[in-house]
Amino acid sequence: MRSEADPFTLRPARVHEAEGRGRRAFALFQAARHAGPLIWILPAHIPEVPMLRGLPQGVGERLHLLRPSGEADLLWCIEEALQAVPVGLVIAEPEKPLSFFAGRRQQLAAETGRTTGLMLIQTGAGSNSAETRWQCQPLAAPTKASADSTLHRWNTNKNKSGTIRDWTVNWDGTSPAFHMVSKARERYEPAQPSR
């Protein structure tokens, strides 16, 4: 059971999904929190590459970039990397919606290799077999007082072993440390059931 203090720990040996504009930032946030080699699978035609000098501390030297040229090679790379034992986190950017078959294969591969996976999917192109699906958006800091904060809105819209929640986080993109931003409002929904 994940602790209330740190809700962003991905369940190990499962494949998760992230969508939205801030999905790459979320992936790097997770990369900084996972030990061991990191594998980022990026189709060869995608122009955006990670910039080494902008990555969180300790991520750049552990990061391996795979640039497969086709969808079949991409899926093969994901499975192969998930099956490997020493890898800490596998980040992949599939272009097309994953079929249930492919998603299930990835979950089995992740269980074999005890590796966590994170698919950066197009919005709405998720697979049913994903453990959690995160919706990630960068958020503008509205007031002058919060001008130096880097806000992110991360919410789960699918969770196989928990409830759906949303968080506003201040993470500056340099270290694994982050701050929760509390929202001042009156509660209008009933309190969450105890878990």
Added chain:
Amino acid sequence: MALADARAICQDLATRPADLAREAAALVALCRWAGRYAPMVARDGADGLMADISGVPHLFGGEAALREDLQSRLERAGLAVSSAIAGTRGAAHALARHGGGIVPDGRLAEGIGHLPISALRLDHDTVSGLARMGLSRIADLIPLPRAPLARRFSQSLVMRLDQALGQYAEPVAAAANAPHFGVRMTLPEPIGLQSDVMAALERLLARLCDKLAQHQMGARRVRLELHRVDQGAAQVEIGLARPMNDAARIAALFVKGVDKIEAGFGIDALRLTAPVIEPLAPEQISAHHRVQPEHALADLLSSLGNRIGFDRVLRLLPAESLIPERSHRIAPAAYSAAEPMPAQTGPQRPITLFPPEAVTGPSGNPPARFRWRRMHFTTLRATGPERITPEWWFDDPAWRDGLRDYWRVETEQGPRLWLFSTPQTVQGSPKWYVQGEFA
């Protein structure tokens, strides 16, 4: 003669730079071929071979017949050579470079007496010193007392003379052949099953890996050639992310390639070679037989590289440049080691970088409103400018517009973008581009 003089004399002179590496390789090949005349053949300088033919000439019908056979074979191959047979290494060396011939047994002094002193492998100073004393041929040197000669010139003069005359032993020191990392297997009956091919491959790999381990080498590429009974051939080649001589782990990488081979009527011969090898120091074998994490990662990179290509398995390495595109290098992971990132100083950098994309409808400096990728953005806050000047010592077409002013623009819509403008553009208003996105 200098090349300019030669050109002045013969205007159509065709010249080509000497390729010393290929010449040396040709000499090594010739050295292997010369093994048909003697068990011990060594290279002698950059342009000669020395063979110890003791006990061999009678097989060819005598020394003269042997030398004739050698000369005619090389002539047929298109090589102009000069050869000599003598009782000592020094005498043969001297005679081969001054006309060639045969010195009969026990008549060394007469045989090489007429040759100039420079034939004795002496340095230039000694030769000119002797010439000043009126000693120009080897025969002049032989009757002189040794002690004053050694004192006046050097011990090496006397040693070279003694070596040529057989009073000082000098063996033909043939270098050991370079190890060949290839093994083969011929089968009495053709095989066709994948499991049979893998079993044969495992036997070959065990032999190859033993040989590699013996020479403290590891293979970077391994090639398997299969010969079919109908004279056809198939080939499987794999690459390895680090030098390796572990048979079981190499065999695992062959499974996919062997699966695709067309066996036809059967395979009756296999050949396994390691075309690319690298030194590999012996390693401590742990008691628990656990695969070390870096080895497991190298195995993963090998299998990935063999499927998608080693140029697509990459690593980011820091580089010394302020230009964003050149501030890191993207290098193949199999041929580079991870480098620690130097401490980040200066302004923040984006997490993703892409080729500059022009924005449309920018207003103001920095733009308060703009369109990019068919989305409207309103600037909430802009940090900058950070001025980056092009590296004039590289001619980069992307930086022909001169210096760039980079801004970190926080938009009301959320995304934090890395915009730049080129204030040095001549025509029209300055254009704005997006080149990266921050966390």
